[in-house]
Amino acid sequence: MTIFTPDELTTIQLSLKVSAWATLVSLPPGIAVAWVLARREFPGKWLLDVLIHLPLVMPPVVTGYLLLMAFGRQGPLGIWLETTLGFTFAFNWTGAALACGIMGFPLLVRSVRLSIESVDRGLEQAANTLGANPAWVVVRVTLPLALPGILAGAVLCFAKALGEFGATITFVSNIPGLTQTLPGAIYNSIQLPEGEAAALRLTGVAIALSMGALLVSEWLTRRLRKREGQAR
Amino acid sequence: MTLQMDLSHHQGDFHLQVVADLPAGVTGVFGPSGAGKSTLLEIVAGLRRPKQARITLDGKVLCDTAAGRWMPPHRRGIGYVFQDSRLFPHLSVTENLNFGRRHGRAPAHPSTCAEVIELLGLARLLDRSPGSLSGGERQRVAIARALLSAPRLLLLDEPCASLDLPRREELLGYLAAVCATSSVPMLYVSHSLPEIARLAHHLLLVENGQATACGPIHELLGRVDLPGLSRSDEAGTVLLVRSIGTAEAGLCSYEHAAGVLRLPGPLVPAGQKIRLLVKARDVSLAVGEPGQLSIRNRLAATVMEVGPPHAGLCEVLLDAGGDRLLTRVTMATVGELSLQSGRRVTALIKSASLGH
Structure with a gap:
């Protein structure tokens, strides 16, 4: 680990922490929204769909700016959080995680939704006739069968969080040790006259982490497919 | 058990109309393909919502559209054996069998469980995964799974239809044993008259979405005024x-x-x-x-x-x-x-x- 400076190590650690939290916290609501979109019909469904997908199509800076307006020190939600819970997203790693989570959310939802839609509804009906209530059907049948898609979605979300730049820097700035993740650190290094070596090292880390995430997800998916392959 | 139905259901051009009182025992539901037999079962199980219906099982209201009452399928205690078995692919045979026991109304007694496994010859299959089973074996597991959920009524939707002739004969043997030993009332849908004649005591004739006759099977089979029955190839x-x-x-x-x-x-x-x-x-x-x-x-x-x-x-x-x-x-x-x-x-x- 001697090839990295202490600052770089802090950045890598922070990046992993931010991405992991962004993914973990996004998962439960992401799965819930994906299930609703896949299995329920209701008026205004298109609006929910559009809202979820907005971060994917809007410039990230716009998403970051909207977050700043809502959750910043002056934002209504930010003020409410600070006065009632004494908690703030502004200029710390939780803000970076929030920005990363929101940017990764649509990718997560898309992947999970597709895999839930591909679960045979006949199996859910069979579970119903065996006495399982709708919540149990989701837990015991739908989600286990959708697991490959959930894993793939989580990896996509994690990778997106690792690479998130625009929304994070707009919302919580690029403060080393506090909110500076890998892309921010690479960007900073490039701006410095002697920073190219550091930028190259961090780029290598970014590539290694992304590929690692991809490989892990491939491996898990293949294992699950194999198990289900026996089952079909 | 008595199952009372008075239902009317539209679906596109198709119109299903059934008024019938079914007694305990095994009732065969006979009719040509597309007559509405499966739709009828789905409505009874609560998997499909009828436009107009009043259905009661042992006096309990399952569905009464006029009164706005509707019991969801998981509370009806009605087992269902589907044509395509629908075993859970991510669970082993044992876990599939236990699924209904855990979620069913009254968990089946352990001795009942052993009996059912014995009755359907599943002892060798318990550790297998559904994907490694043959079609006949899968249907046997599906039947056992439904029985173990302790249903008040068991619906069987052409359980033999997807099997070749020797497998069908084998499964029919198991089904006959189930019908003979189990006290669970059953509705058995089929478009094969010999199958129904072998298993059922009662018959509901469905043609073109209409229930045209209902009664003890030997009486209906011996009638010359029911073209759907008497003129069929297998009459x-x-x-x-x-x-x-x-x-x-x-x-x-x-x-x-x-x-x-x-x-x-x-x-x-x-x-x-x-x-x-x-x-x-x-x-x-x-x-x-x-x-x-x-x-x-x-x-x-x-x-x-x-x-x-x-x-x-x-x-x-x-x-x-x-x-x-x-x-x-x-x-x-x-x-x-x-x-x-x-x-x-x-x-x-x-x-x-x-x-x-």
Whole structure:
């Protein structure tokens, strides 16, 4: 680990922490929204769909700016959080995680939704006739069968969080040790006259982490497919 | 158990209308493909919402659209065996069996569990995954899984339809054992009359979305005014015969009030009764004592009713020693033998056509 400076190590650690939290916290609501979109019909469904997908199509800076307006020190939600819970997203790693989570959310939802839609509804009906209530059907049948898609979605979300730049820097700035993740650190290094070596090292880390995430997800998916392959 | 239904359901051009009271025991739901049999089962199970219906099971309201009452499927306690088995692919056979036990209303007693596994021959399969099972094995697991959820009513939607003939025979054997030992009332959907005749005591006839008849199976089978039943290729009547316990040249002898029947098949112990579906097209008629014939089974009978003609054919209902026996003959025969109510005839049944 001697090839990295202490600052770089802090950045890598922070990046992993931010991405992991962004993914973990996004998962439960992401799965819930994906299930609703896949299995329920209701008026205004298109609006929910559009809202979820907005971060994917809007410039990230716009998403970051909207977050700043809502959750910043002056934002209504930010003020409410600070006065009632004494908690703030502004200029710390939780803000970076929030920005990363929101940017990764649509990718997560898309992947999970597709895999839930591909679960045979006949199996859910069979579970119903065996006495399982709708919540149990989701837990015991739908989600286990959708697991490959959930894993793939989580990896996509994690990778997106690792690479998130625009929304994070707009919302919580690029403060080393506090909110500076890998892309921010690479960007900073490039701006410095002697920073190219550091930028190259961090780029290598970014590539290694992304590929690692991809490989892990491939491996898990293949294992699950194999198990289900026996089952079909 | 009684299942009372009064329902009317539209789906595109299709209209399903059923008014029926079904008693305990096994009720066959018979009709051609597309008649609405599966839709009816789905409505009873609560998997499909009817437009207008009142359905009660043992007096409990499952669905009453007029009163706005609707019981969700998981609270109905109605087991369902689907045509395509629908085992959970991510769970082992044991876990599949336990699924219904855990979520069912009253978890099946452990001894019941062992009995069901024994009854359906699943002991060897418990650790397997559903994907490694054959079609027949999967259906057996599905039947056991439904039974173990302790249902108040079991619906079976053509459980044999996806199997080839030998597997179908094998599964029918298991189903007959289930029907004989289980006290759970069942609705058994099929478009195969022999299958239903073998398993069911009661019959609901569904044609074109309409329930056209409902009653004890031997009564309905012995009617010439139900074209959906009497004119079907497999139309026939059930004779209850008693084994004499002797076999001769590969044919076992059975006693019936109207005569002795000899048919191929394994030797059945003396005294045991079997139900024999005799197809209408396999019964010939003779007046007086026929001479030398290859047909060995001859039953003395009296004509009860001559059915309406259709395409040069008609069904004739006989009384053979107190049992109804349906035959299909040409209109020419009716004239030549002057068949009419009260005429004494001999019913000839080819041994080779009989099987049970």
